[in-house]
Amino acid sequence: MDSDPIWDDAHDTTGTEPIWKKSRRVREGQVEINAVLATGTATDPDVTSDETTTITVDGQSITLEPSSTVLDGVAEADTNESVPALCSYQKDDRIGPRSACRTCMVESDEYGLIPSCSFPAREGMDIQTDTPTASETRDVNLDLVLGGHNLLCTTCGKNGRCELQEVSIENEVEHPRYGVVHDNEELEPIDESSPFIQIDRNKCILCNRCVEACNDVQVAGVLRMEGQAGDMRIGFQNGAETMMGSTCISCGHCVTVCPTGALVEQNLVEAATLPVPGFTHSNSVGKTMGEEYTSRPRRMTPMYTEEHTEAEPKIDEQTDSIWQYSDNE
Amino acid sequence: MAEDGSIGEGPIIRVSTSGKNRIRGREVLHAAREPTASIPIVEVGPTGIRELEPLILATYQGETAFYPQCSLMRVRDLVVALDDGSLPTKGAMAVTEHDPDTATLPTPDEGTFALGHRRVLDRSGWVVPANTHDYVASEDFLAATAADRADEWLSTLQDVSLRGRGRGDGACDTPVVDAWSTVQTVRDERESEPVVVVNANEADPNAEMDRLLLESNPLAVLDAALAVARIIGATNLLVYLNENEDLARDRVNEAAAELTNKVGADIPIEAIAGPNEYKAGEMTMAIEALEGNHRLEARLRPPFPTEEGLYGRPTLIHTPRTLAQIRSLFANGGDTIGTGSDPGTRLVTVVGDIETPLTLELPTDETLSVVKQAVDLDGRPKAACVGGVFGGVTRSLDVPIHMNALTAANLGTNGVVELFGQNRCMLSVVGNRASFAEKENCGRCFPCRGGTQQLASMLRDIYDGAFDAEKIRELLGTMRRSSICQFGQDAQRPVATAMNEFESEFRAHAEGYCPNDVCIQT
Numbered sequence: 001m002d003s004d005p006i007w008d009d010a011h012d013t014t015g016t017e018p019i020w021k022k023s024r025r026v027r028e029g030q031v032e033i034n035a036v037l038a039t040g041t042a043t044d045p046d047v048t049s050d051e052t053t054t055i056t057v058d059g060q061s062i063t064l065e066p067s068s069t070v071l072d073g074v075a076e077a078d079t080n081e082s083v084p085a086l087c088s089y090q091k092d093d094r095i096g097p098r099s100a101c102r103t104c105m106v107e108s109d110e111y112g113l114i115p116s117c118s119f120p121a122r123e124g125m126d127i128q129t130d131t132p133t134a135s136e137t138r139d140v141n142l143d144l145v146l147g148g149h150n151l152l153c154t155t156c157g158k159n160g161r162c163e164l165q166e167v168s169i170e171n172e173v174e175h176p177r178y179g180v181v182h183d184n185e186e187l188e189p190i191d192e193s194s195p196f197i198q199i200d201r202n203k204c205i206l207c208n209r210c211v212e213a214c215n216d217v218q219v220a221g222v223l224r225m226e227g228q229a230g231d232m233r234i235g236f237q238n239g240a241e242t243m244m245g246s247t248c249i250s251c252g253h254c255v256t257v258c259p260t261g262a263l264v265e266q267n268l269v270e271a272a273t274l275p276v277p278g279f280t281h282s283n284s285v286g287k288t289m290g291e292e293y294t295s296r297p298r299r300m301t302p303m304y305t306e307e308h309t310e311a312e313p314k315i316d317e318q319t320d321s322i323w324q325y326s327d328n329e
Numbered sequence: 330m331a332e333d334g335s336i337g338e339g340p341i342i343r344v345s346t347s348g349k350n351r352i353r354g355r356e357v358l359h360a361a362r363e364p365t366a367s368i369p370i371v372e373v374g375p376t377g378i379r380e381l382e383p384l385i386l387a388t389y390q391g392e393t394a395f396y397p398q399c400s401l402m403r404v405r406d407l408v409v410a411l412d413d414g415s416l417p418t419k420g421a422m423a424v425t426e427h428d429p430d431t432a433t434l435p436t437p438d439e440g441t442f443a444l445g446h447r448r449v450l451d452r453s454g455w456v457v458p459a460n461t462h463d464y465v466a467s468e469d470f471l472a473a474t475a476a477d478r479a480d481e482w483l484s485t486l487q488d489v490s491l492r493g494r495g496r497g498d499g500a501c502d503t504p505v506v507d508a509w510s511t512v513q514t515v516r517d518e519r520e521s522e523p524v525v526v527v528n529a530n531e532a533d534p535n536a537e538m539d540r541l542l543l544e545s546n547p548l549a550v551l552d553a554a555l556a557v558a559r560i561i562g563a564t565n566l567l568v569y570l571n572e573n574e575d576l577a578r579d580r581v582n583e584a585a586a587e588l589t590n591k592v593g594a595d596i597p598i599e600a601i602a603g604p605n606e607y608k609a610g611e612m613t614m615a616i617e618a619l620e621g622n623h624r625l626e627a628r629l630r631p632p633f634p635t636e637e638g639l640y641g642r643p644t645l646i647h648t649p650r651t652l653a654q655i656r657s658l659f660a661n662g663g664d665t666i667g668t669g670s671d672p673g674t675r676l677v678t679v680v681g682d683i684e685t686p687l688t689l690e691l692p693t694d695e696t697l698s699v700v701k702q703a704v705d706l707d708g709r710p711k712a713a714c715v716g717g718v719f720g721g722v723t724r725s726l727d728v729p730i731h732m733n734a735l736t737a738a739n740l741g742t743n744g745v746v747e748l749f750g751q752n753r754c755m756l757s758v759v760g761n762r763a764s765f766a767e768k769e770n771c772g773r774c775f776p777c778r779g780g781t782q783q784l785a786s787m788l789r790d791i792y793d794g795a796f797d798a799e800k801i802r803e804l805l806g807t808m809r810r811s812s813i814c815q816f817g818q819d820a821q822r823p824v825a826t827a828m829n830e831f832e833s834e835f836r837a838h839a840e841g842y843c844p845n846d847v848c849i850q851t
Contacts, residue, residue, distance in 0.1 A: 040624040042617055042773070045637035047629050099629055101775050102811040113810045118629045133810065137776075140807040144779035177800065178783045206772070225624065225772075228608075230782055232772035 037215045038237050040225040041208060047097060047118045055125040069097065070116040070127060071104055080130035084142060084167040087207035088117040089257060094216045098208040102141045103167070107131040142171060147178030149260070150187060150202035155281045156261040157198075159272040163259035164205065184286045188233075192282070193244035193290020197255055198269050201233055202285060204262035210234065210254035222248045234262075242290040334462030335455070338429040340368045340411050342404070343386040345454040347375035347537075348544055348576035350382040357383045360401035366412035374545025374580070376434065376454030377537075377676075377688035378441050381422075384454070389416035391429040395437065397422050432456065432466040441703050445691040446666065448674050449653035453545035459583035461591050464548040468660050472592045475556035482560055483509070485663040491654055492671050492732055495539065496717070496743045496815055497528040497610040499634055499646030502671075502732045505655070508645055511635040512561050515643040522564040524639045526619065526646045527554050529581075530571045530603045530610045533718050535745045537688050538676035542649040543570075543577040547584035550649040551598065553656035555588060558596050561645060565597060569615050572602040607718065607769050611814050612646050614771065626771040627814035650676055650744070667693030671731035679704055681713070681748035693731035700746050701726065710748040712755060712830065716741015718762060719819035721826040722755065739826050741819065754847035755831040756838050759823040760788045766820035777817025780808040784824065792849070796839035798828060 048067040055062055055070065057077035064072055074083050075090070085104035089095045099118035106116045109126040113133060128134065146168065153159050168176075181187065181202060191199035206225070211234065214223040223246075226235035236246035255263045269281055282288050335341055342361055346354025354372065361370045376384060381397035387407050388394075394416055396403065403420070410417045418424050423437035434455035436442040447453075456463035464470075475482065486506035493500030493508070500508040512523045527550065529539045542550055551568070558566045568585070570578050578600060585598040603609045603618035604625070613628035616639050638644025647655075654673045658665055665672040671693050680686040683704040691699055697715065714720045715728070720741035728738050735742050749758065767781040787801055805821040812818045828835060834844055843849040 038623060040622075040626075042613065042622070042626045042628045043620065044629045045632045045641075047632070097629070099813065100773055102813075105811050115629075115811070115813075120631065133806075136803065137807045137811050140803060141775050141779075141811060144775045144783065144807075147783060148775075148779055178779075206778075225626075228624075228626075228772045229768055229770045229778060230772075232778065 037219075037221045038224060039211050039215050040235075041211060044118075047120055049121040051123075053121045053123045053125075055121055055123075055127060057127045058129055064121045067093075068121040070106065070108070070114065070119045070121050070125065071097075073121060073127065074104075074106060074116050074129065080128075081135060082170055083116065083129050084138065084171060085117050086142070086145065086163060086167050086259065087205065087209070089207075089209050089259075092213075092217065092257075095209050095212040095257060096207075098212075100207055101145050101205065103138045103145070105134055105137045105141070107134045113137060139171070140177070142167065142173065143177040145205050146173065146176040146180055149180055149205060150182070150200070150285070151176075151180035152182075152281075152284050154274045154276070155279060155284045156203070156273065157264040157269040157271050157281065158203075158258075158261035159274075161272065162261060187285050187287070189287035189289045190282055190285050191243050191290055192288045193242035193292075194248065194250065194266070196250040196252065196266055197243060197248070198264050198266055199234070199243055200262055200264070200281075200285065202262075203260045204234055205260055206232060206234070207259060209257040209259065210263055213253040213257045218249075218251050218253050220247075220249055220251060220253075222246050223254060244290055334460040334466070335369070335371045335373065335457045336430055336432050336463050336466040338390075340387075340389045340416075342368060342370045342408055342411065343373045343388070343455070344370070344399075344404075345373045345376055345384040345386060346382045347379055348540065348574060349379060351576055354383040357385070357399055357401060357404050361385075361404045361408050364405055364408050364412070366408050368408065368412050370408065371457050373454055373456065374458045375541055376442075376545070377450055377541050377690075379537075379687055380685035386454070387411055387416060387421075389414075391427055392416055393425050393427065393435050394418050394421040395423045395425075396420065430466070432463065441687065441689075444699055444703050445689045445695070446674060447690050448666065448692075449542070449549070449650075449657045449676070450545070450688075450690045452549070453541065456546060458545055458580045459547050459587055461548065461587045464552070470588075470592050471552050471656060471659055472555035472559060472588070476559040479560045482556075482659065485658070489658060489663065489665055489672055490670070491651075491658060491665070491673055493647060494650035494654060494675065494742075494744070495528075495531070495648035496741075496819070497531060497612055497615060497646070498648045498651050499526075499528075499612050499644070500651070501815075502736070502742055505647070505651060508635050509557070509561055511633075512563075512643040512645050515636050516562055519643075521642050523558075523561050523643045523645060524565045524567065525554055525558040525561070525563045526615065526639065526644055527551070527566070527568040527649060527652065528610065528612065528615050528646050529577065529649050530569050530615060530618075531648075532571055532605050532607045532610060533743075533745065535678060535680045535686065535747065536717055536743060537678045537686060538744050539649040540571075540574055540577050541676070541688050542653050543574075543581055546653075547577075547580040548588065549656045550652045551581070551584050551588050552592075553652040553659075554647070555592060555596060555598070556659075557645065557647070557652070557655065563596060563645070565599070567619060567639075568598065568600045569619055570600060570602045571605050573605045578602060607765075608771050608816055611816055613814065615646065616644065626773040627816070629813060668729070668731045670733055675730050675742075676744055677730065678745050679748065680745060682706060682710075682750040682753070683748060691730055694729055696729050697726040697746060700748070704748065706748055707750060709751070711751045711753055712749045712827075714747040714749070714758070714823060715745075716819075716822075717743035717745040718765065719743075719816075719822050720745065720747070721822050722759065722830055723826065724830055739822065739829075741822060752845050752847070754843050754845045755827045755834050756788070756791065756843075757848045759827040760785070762823040763788055763820070766816070770816055770820070771814075774811075774813045774817060776808045776810075777812045777814075777820065780804055780812070780817065781820055784808070784821070788824070791835060791838045794839050794841070796835055798832065798835070801828065 427435035
């Protein structure tokens with residue numbers, strides 16, 4: 001590409017490189033290393049307000065600090081209808097809003113139907129949660145989320161502490177319009193390779209929280225979004241097929257932010273399941289991958305172990321572990 | 330090559346082809362240069378009427394003869410005859426008389442060329458693309474004086490209220506002047522440097538409008554873009570192209586170099602190609618591609634790119650179609666045609682059950698029914714899909730092509746009219762669009778990713794006897810209202826409109842037969 005005359009001739013008035021050579025933007029306050037992480041997700045603009053605003057939600061006047069979205073107001077108000085805002089994560093402002101599930105849609109007087117989780121609070125907005133359109137749109141979108149989810153709650157380690165389950169119960173979903181994924185042929189194998197974290201993509205709602213926790217909070221650069229349309233999935237930035245083949249440092253942050261049973265701590269996989277003999281989470285899906293790693297408990301991911309030098313502790317041949325503690329200790 | 334361009338009083342042979350017929354065009358060009366002759370022979374861009382290509386325009390003393398689909402033998406004969414001082418007219422589809430040094434295509438009064446009003450296409454197929462001599466033959470560069478005339482331009486645009494054209498435009502169907510003032514306001518408030526992006530990546534193979542402009546008259550597009558960039562104080566001008574469109578890309582590169590030489594290098598012009606995917610033309614995915622993201626997905630909005638776009642800078646995104654309208658408006662001293670609410674013209678590519686697509690330019694107060702005169706269709710068309718892949722299906726073409734009328738009729742504004750013959754099955758037509766949407770979306774939001782999956786599956790279920798119109802409509806409404814970007818918002822339109830117009834056809838399939846024997850053979 002360097003031989004292209006236009007690019008060669010093109011010169012920036014500031015004397016820097018042409019625009020296409022610049023690395024991806026780093027937002028103010030973000031860690032600079034982000035620029036080299038390939039998360040596969042869009043660089044969203046700042047969707048929060050610039051100044052203090054007062055908005056009305058279902059008739060209640062609410063004053064919001066700068067850097068607020070409409071959802072902040074909705075959360076503070078006693079709303080007429082429940083607004084699930086399933087994929088939003090308000091505990092850490094470095095995560096989200098992703099605005100993928102669109103179960104946060106509310107009606108505004110000026111802008112019509114808006115996604116409250118990712119719409120800046122603007123002075124004087126009048127928000128209603130209970131118009132028929134807003135209500136129907138949230139319901140349909142929640143069912144669309146369920147339509148792509150493997151709803152085997154009884155064998156799921158997140159049973160009882162799952163945000164999707166909670167929201168579905170709260171919204172009285174009994175029969176999701178579009179059904180759920182239950183055909184074993186359609187299910188993706190469970191990734192059992194890591195001794196710490198299990199991935200069941202059949203339960204993933206692609207909220208992107210784990211990708212952001214991994215990249216924007218931990219700056220570990222392991223997880224990414226890949227594929228498009230129906231093939232979209234959580235993958236690994238080094239292109240590995242399994243968690244064990246990735247550069248995961250097993251910090252576990254992804255697990256703590258996951259709203260469903262897609263990412264679960266290995267020891268808790270069966271913690272909340274109903275005790276039906278012979279019926280487990282793994283065999284309910286049918287296939288697992290990463291079994292070749294299961295005989296090497298507590299082994300670190302290869303990308304990190306391979307980087308050790310001679311001065312560092314050797315891998316124990318029995319356990320493949322650089323730290324020689326065992327389950328007995 | 331004619332370094333001095335093609336505009337002048339002498340005899341000349343023009344070979345006009347689009348990128349699609351370039352190989353054949355090159356053969357004709359080569360054949361034309363075989364006889365030893367002193368007359369110039371130049372390659373020009375497409376006229377928009379592809380079935381005529383390669384089209385030879387032989388000009389002698391203020392007369393031009395049009396030879397469509399010219400053979401190699403005939404072009405050699407033409408060259409020899411013209412060199413000998415005569416203009417053969419036998420076998421020509423038309424002969425027109427004009428000023429010997431006209432800078433615009435002297436169109437015949439009859440036939441396809443006479444339809445519509447060639448206002449932004451006035452030079453397409455006549456001038457040598459990217460040749461500055463041809464470009465300034467009757468007017469000067471807009472960009473040369475734009476910065477000094479900024480206030481005049483802005484007040485003209487306030488009065489005229491020109492709207493953006495095409496799905497990839499940052500001001501699609503809204504007044505361009507609003508987008509310009511937002512960029513200017515953000516520039517002043519944040520002291521940031523605006524960017525102008527020419528979004529020419531339209532991967533819909535049926536939508537030829539932007540490609541046609543870049544192949545035939547790239548200087549007009551880039552001149553307008555540079556003028557706009559100077560007015561809003563931009564410091565970069567990027568042309569975002571489709572990786573597969575080599576001819577458009579070559580011509581943009583040539584034109585950018587010429588423009589930089591002639592008008593100044595204060596704003597660098599860079600041409601960057603993006604993937605040949607429908608979704609990549611969406612304005613924020615265009616920005617993602619320009620920033621070098623390996624995976625494209627839509628960005629949230631608001632704020633829109635005019636406030637926070639490429640690398641966070643205020644970014645004005647216009648399609649070549651919009652820029653051509655801007656050029657035409659100011660080249661004509663602020664005069665315009667069409668309706669007041671949506672002035673100017675629209676480029677419309679006519680495709681479907683016809684032999685070869687063609688692109689017409691229609692003033693916005695004309696109705697779509699003009700396209701029927703332009704094509705050879707067996708009988709009356711059964712229906713048309715207006716507005717591209719995700720346009721609206723209609724039985725009537727009696728709709729003016731301005732934004733308000735098209736939107737009111739639930740049709741798209743993306744400038745493609747696809748005609749369907751009487752034996753087309755509308756369920757299979759829109760079913761194919763739904764599965765296209767199911768495969769091609771970026772995957773980010775549920776109303777689009779999940780919605781298109783469920784939509785395609787509910788349409789397939791009709792063949793098994795399950796047709797629930799209410800359930801489908803409920804989903805279509807959610808897709809339209811809550812998808813992040815235009816892809817999901819528009820993807821529902823073909824099904825929504827076809828169900829209104831042809832619900833009985835949908836029901837027939839549920840009962841086990843296809844009224845047209847297309848998808849269920851009885």
